[in-house]
Amino acid sequence: xxxxxxxxxxxxKVLEQIRQMENPxxxxxxxxxxxxxxxxxxGRIILKGEKGKRYFLRVGQARKFMQTLLVAAKVKELLKExxxxxxxxxxYALKRTIPGTRENTFDEQNESDPIIEDLEVxxxxxxxxxxLTCDRKGYAAGNITIVDAGDELDLxxxxxxxxxxxxxxxxxxxxxxxxxxxxxxxxxxxxxxQRLNEDKFWKKHNCILITTxxxxxxxxxxxxxxxxxxxxxxxxxxxxxxPWGMYIYxxxxxxxxxLAYLSEKLATPDAKFIGLSIFDVDKFGISKNVTIKLxxxxxxxIAELMNYEWFKHKRWQKEFKEMLRRGYKLELxxxxxxxxxxxxxxxxxxxxxxxxxxP
Amino acid sequence: xxxxxxxxxxxxKVLEQIRQMENPxxxxxxxxxxxxxxxxxxGRIILKGEKGKRYFLRVGQARKFMQTLLVAAKVKELLKExxxxxxxxxxYALKRTIPGTRENTFDEQNESDPIIEDLEVxxxxxxxxxxLTCDRKGYAAGNITIVDAGDELDLxxxxxxxxxxxxxxxxxxxxxxxxxxxxxxxxxxxxxxQRLNEDKFWKKHNCILITTxxxxxxxxxxxxxxxxxxxxxxxxxxxxxxPWGMYIYxxxxxxxxxLAYLSEKLATPDAKFIGLSIFDVDKFGISKNVTIKLxxxxxxxIAELMNYEWFKHKRWQKEFKEMLRRGYKLELxxxxxxxxxxxxxxxxxxxxxxxxxxP
Numbered sequence: 001x002x003x004x005x006x007x008x009x010x011x012x013k014v015l016e017q018i019r020q021m022e023n024p025x026x027x028x029x030x031x032x033x034x035x036x037x038x039x040x041x042x043g044r045i046i047l048k049g050e051k052g053k054r055y056f057l058r059v060g061q062a063r064k065f066m067q068t069l070l071v072a073a074k075v076k077e078l079l080k081e082x083x084x085x086x087x088x089x090x091x092y093a094l095k096r097t098i099p100g101t102r103e104n105t106f107d108e109q110n111e112s113d114p115i116i117e118d119l120e121v122x123x124x125x126x127x128x129x130x131x132l133t134c135d136r137k138g139y140a141a142g143n144i145t146i147v148d149a150g151d152e153l154d155l156x157x158x159x160x161x162x163x164x165x166x167x168x169x170x171x172x173x174x175x176x177x178x179x180x181x182x183x184x185x186x187x188x189x190x191x192x193x194q195r196l197n198e199d200k201f202w203k204k205h206n207c208i209l210i211t212t213x214x215x216x217x218x219x220x221x222x223x224x225x226x227x228x229x230x231x232x233x234x235x236x237x238x239x240x241x242x243p244w245g246m247y248i249y250x251x252x253x254x255x256x257x258x259l260a261y262l263s264e265k266l267a268t269p270d271a272k273f274i275g276l277s278i279f280d281v282d283k284f285g286i287s288k289n290v291t292i293k294l295x296x297x298x299x300x301x302i303a304e305l306m307n308y309e310w311f312k313h314k315r316w317q318k319e320f321k322e323m324l325r326r327g328y329k330l331e332l333x334x335x336x337x338x339x340x341x342x343x344x345x346x347x348x349x350x351x352x353x354x355x356x357x358x359p
Numbered sequence: 360x361x362x363x364x365x366x367x368x369x370x371x372k373v374l375e376q377i378r379q380m381e382n383p384x385x386x387x388x389x390x391x392x393x394x395x396x397x398x399x400x401x402g403r404i405i406l407k408g409e410k411g412k413r414y415f416l417r418v419g420q421a422r423k424f425m426q427t428l429l430v431a432a433k434v435k436e437l438l439k440e441x442x443x444x445x446x447x448x449x450x451y452a453l454k455r456t457i458p459g460t461r462e463n464t465f466d467e468q469n470e471s472d473p474i475i476e477d478l479e480v481x482x483x484x485x486x487x488x489x490x491l492t493c494d495r496k497g498y499a500a501g502n503i504t505i506v507d508a509g510d511e512l513d514l515x516x517x518x519x520x521x522x523x524x525x526x527x528x529x530x531x532x533x534x535x536x537x538x539x540x541x542x543x544x545x546x547x548x549x550x551x552x553q554r555l556n557e558d559k560f561w562k563k564h565n566c567i568l569i570t571t572x573x574x575x576x577x578x579x580x581x582x583x584x585x586x587x588x589x590x591x592x593x594x595x596x597x598x599x600x601x602p603w604g605m606y607i608y609x610x611x612x613x614x615x616x617x618l619a620y621l622s623e624k625l626a627t628p629d630a631k632f633i634g635l636s637i638f639d640v641d642k643f644g645i646s647k648n649v650t651i652k653l654x655x656x657x658x659x660x661i662a663e664l665m666n667y668e669w670f671k672h673k674r675w676q677k678e679f680k681e682m683l684r685r686g687y688k689l690e691l692x693x694x695x696x697x698x699x700x701x702x703x704x705x706x707x708x709x710x711x712x713x714x715x716x717x718p
Contacts, residue, residue: 086554097648159507161524173519194492
């Protein structure tokens with residue numbers, strides 16, 4: 001119970017401070033934007049070193065101090081009982097009126113959520129490791145056998161539905177067993193995943209096929225991270241040729257600004273972008289008819305991406321500039337205009353064979 | 360290929376009309392609100408009999424007539440090739456400029472989607488039967504073995520993730536095999552499903568556990584329908600005690616207004632509402648602290664539900680009136696305030712034992 005120990009250590013420190021008649025405090029790394037940076041060496045968005053102190057005897061901090069210890073105590077209980085709950089359950093489980101006052105421990109969930117993040121960064125422990133689940137999305141199928149919560153699952157035989165990627169994919173929950181797959185293909189859209197899965201693309205090309213269903217949930221990002229770092233599988237990401245799809249890729253690869261403190265566990269800096277590139281329109285002779293005119297909001301977002309440190313690579317700058325010059329974007333489903341199986345029979349095999357990836 | 364025959368019959372009729380030098384038309388049941396009613400006998404929201412004619416040689420209808428035949432032809436192709444695509448793929452696959460004109464077959468997906476619905480109702484064939492997929496949601500686990508797209512899946516051994524319910528759960532795709540389960544428990548929220556699945560609630564109470572993850576997708580509704588009608592399993596639905604949760608139940612049971620023409624295939628009129636009832640607050644001694652004050656939009660929605668024909672039962676009227684009187688609603692996660700396992704160890708077993716359901 002290494003995790004329980006970590007929490008106990010936190011609590012013992014506070015106890016010690018009280019015994020010394022000091023004003024008890026907890027030291028918490030700061031998660032504001034000015035403490036976040038892109039680390040070129042590791043290729044991740046990370047937290048800089050700055051820390052803050054949360055005191056018990058300080059008017060503006062006493063409530064948060066109490067809340068921090070309440071959440072920590074509940075997490076210890078979850079770990080000891082080996083039970084998981086959602087972050088909304090946690091809020092409800094801890095909500096009560098403090099006897100003799102009209103003060104509630106928590107008034108809204110937006111008070112307990114940041115405390116969980118504080119503990120994640122302070123204890124260097126994912127909320128999933130604390131047995132707190134959150135919204136999950138995403139499916140997987142492919143040439144690998146896994147164990148999920150004690151059940152062996154052959155992802156080569158998961159039907160049309162696939163394995164629903166759970167919230168918690170930590171080593172003690174999800175184990176990797178036989179794996180022939182040579183790479184991981186991550187697709188943004190479930191519709192495309194369904195199309196590729198129906199064609200058993202993962203069988204023909206010996207890979208693991210994952211859909212994030214839009215922006216990747218934490219469990220999905222963690223799974224991709226583990227497949228890459230533990231099984232040494234290359235990761236290729238397939239999204240729409242638009243700033244939103246490209247940012248989905250960016251979050252998988254670099255981590256996100258919101259969860260910068262977790263990039264070490266969630267990001268996969270070696271991931272590559274397989275498409276769609278706006279240059280694919282010419283390369284594959286795609287009809288202008290199925291491109292979509294950029295809206296103002298698209299252009300604004302492209303400008304933002306161009307300014308991100310981690311999109312400064314000249315290939316990406318060229319991509320964004322070209323998208324703006326042409327004034328259109330392209331969706332994955334548009335490939336169906338070239339034929340229903342074009343994506344699985346032509347587009348992806350060509351890209352893979354040529355190694356035509358963006359960095 | 361009964362389905363291909365249905366499409367050919369439609370096309371042959373048009374061909375015959377042309378040969379007879381008539382103005383070709385297709386007869387399509389009308390899907391507007393005034394052609395929709397609640398059928399007390401079957402307990403479903405259904406389409407009344409009114410039909411309209413879509414002519415080729417009529418200015419306002421020629422384009423739609425062409426589009427209807429284009430979609431029908433593509434569906435025939437999908438069925439013959441045994442391949443599935445999303446409705447967005449279909450739009451792109453059919454989009455082109457008609458030679459010699461500046462007219463596109465389709466300009467936006469909102470032109471092709473209603474045509475699909477027209478065909479569903481005209482041919483009495485679900486879009487999934489036409490091999491058109493749409494957004495899917497929901498997970499299942501429990502005491503049943505199924506076959507999904509040729510793969511046998513033991514839903515008793517699906518880990519923490521569960522089986523991702525696919526878009527198409529028709530008989531030729533999803534088959535039911537050994538089933539010991541005695542009922543189906545449908546929960547609105549995935550967080551609650553995860554909690555119950557972790558406790559192996561379905562094992563202890565011998566059931567199948569499904570989450571709709573909010574409003575149920577078509578695949579999920581169809582699966583519940585099939586489990587009830589083919590395996591004769593009672594269906595119990597668990598949602599928040601608020602008008603939104605109760606409407607999720609209503610759609611599973613009665614069908615929806617939008618898809619009234621599909622109620623026969625999607626609705627499960629025998630489904631029962633297991634909770635949350637606003638009266639559970641007293642019955643289970645739930646703290647007022649974890650109830651949520653009704654907002655104006657909640658009250659408005661409750662008033663709407665009270666006016667629906669199919670919510671006129673006095674038990675439901677009493678429920679809604681009481682919710683308005685108390686001025687609060689209650690979320691499933693709020694049960695965690697009574698203990699993390701309260702929902703699986705106390706709440707649900709009590710409700711099941713007493714048969715304390717709303718109709």
